[in-house]
Amino acid sequence: MGVQTRLVVYTLDQATAERACTAAFNRIAQLEDIMSDYRPTSELMRLCARAGGPPIKVSDDLFFVLQRSQEVAARSHGAFDITVGPYVALWRRARKQHVFPTTEELAQAGKLVGWQKVRLGARHKTVQLLVLGMRLDLGGIAKGYAGDCALDVLQQFGITRALFESGGDIVMSDPPPGKAGWNIEILNAGQELKQHTRLLANAAISTSGDTEQFVTFNGQRYSHIVDPRTGLGLTDRIAVTIIAPKGITSDSLSTAVSVLGAQQGQRLAKSYPGTWAYIRRDHDKVQ
Ligand code: ADP
Ligand code: MG
Numbered sequence: 001m002g003v004q005t006r007l008v009v010y011t012l013d014q015a016t017a018e019r020a021c022t023a024a025f026n027r028i029a030q031l032e033d034i035m036s037d038y039r040p041t042s043e044l045m046r047l048c049a050r051a052g053g054p055p056i057k058v059s060d061d062l063f064f065v066l067q068r069s070q071e072v073a074a075r076s077h078g079a080f081d082i083t084v085g086p087y088v089a090l091w092r093r094a095r096k097q098h099v100f101p102t103t104e105e106l107a108q109a110g111k112l113v114g115w116q117k118v119r120l121g122a123r124h125k126t127v128q129l130l131v132l133g134m135r136l137d138l139g140g141i142a143k144g145y146a147g148d149c150a151l152d153v154l155q156q157f158g159i160t161r162a163l164f165e166s167g168g169d170i171v172m173s174d175p176p177p178g179k180a181g182w183n184i185e186i187l188n189a190g191q192e193l194k195q196h197t198r199l200l201a202n203a204a205i206s207t208s209g210d211t212e213q214f215v216t217f218n219g220q221r222y223s224h225i226v227d228p229r230t231g232l233g234l235t236d237r238i239a240v241t242i243i244a245p246k247g248i249t250s251d252s253l254s255t256a257v258s259v260l261g262a263q264q265g266q267r268l269a270k271s272y273p274g275t276w277a278y279i280r281r282d283h284d285k286v287q
């Protein structure tokens with residue numbers, strides 16, 4: 001997934017720890033084979049290659065993530081949208097070659113974007129992409145799901161005290177021995193909180209918009225998170241941290257809330273049980 005992934009586990013013997021972590025990393029690699037948008041051979045890219053055609057049967061993992069993606073898309077009124085691939089490609093090019101997307105390019109890409117252009121068939125786990133050339137991007141949800149799956153694998157080895165960390169996504173099971181939780185620092189908790197630590201267990205935390213990936217044109221910063229309604233990278237300097245019961249939820253909501261902004265974003269987060277959003281806007285930047 002282009003970033004380092006770290007596992008922390010507590011167990012009484014080293015051999016179990018090593019076997020369990022190897023299995024968990026294998027599971028993460030398997031998910032990457034399915035969901036990567038860099039590898040043309042991934043299940044996701046093979047599905048996209050058949051866009052415009054009939055429904056295709058997909059793996060349980062891919063179907064599950066697509067179903068959750070569509071649910072977040074509907075509940076966020078399209079702020080979270082995995083069909084943004086063609087826009088994301090234009091912004092990746094912008095970052096790499098410093099070529100700003102033209103109005104024409106954005107309009108062409110826009111014809112391939114829209115979460116309603118994805119049809120899921122629950123009964124046979126099929127996916128139909130309605131328009132030729134569509135390109136799905138699971139970059140805003142796959143890492144959180146990988147974290148959930150990695151902890152499930154560790155659990156199968158009897159390891160219940162573990163932490164997964166990959167980029168801005170952290171998923172935790174039970175706390176370290178003798179502790180009430182994993183000590184997690186939220187760096188962008190907003191002005192009133194400055195730095196804020198929380199003890200978390202059996203929870204996930206994701207941060208988006210931490211402005212490492214952006215491109216500047218005419219003094220304006222454009223984020224790698226795209227507003228699906230305009231095709232433009234977000235220019236609002238907003239940093240969002242979500243705490244939720246599962247990684248798949250915290251990861252996708254952090255992206256969705258970044259697009260929606262503070263007010264609507266808080267409302268979306270609150271509609272998910274056991275979920276909190278910390279939102280920092282540029283003007284309350286913590287120095
Ligand atoms: P990070 O990649 O830093 O963990 P996010 O979890 O917020 O950050 O995901 C950003 C990624 O999600 C982008 O790199 C892109 O692949 C994808 N993406 C961008 N905009 C959207 C969007 N509006 N809806 C869904 N996915 C998006
Ligand atoms: Mg995210």
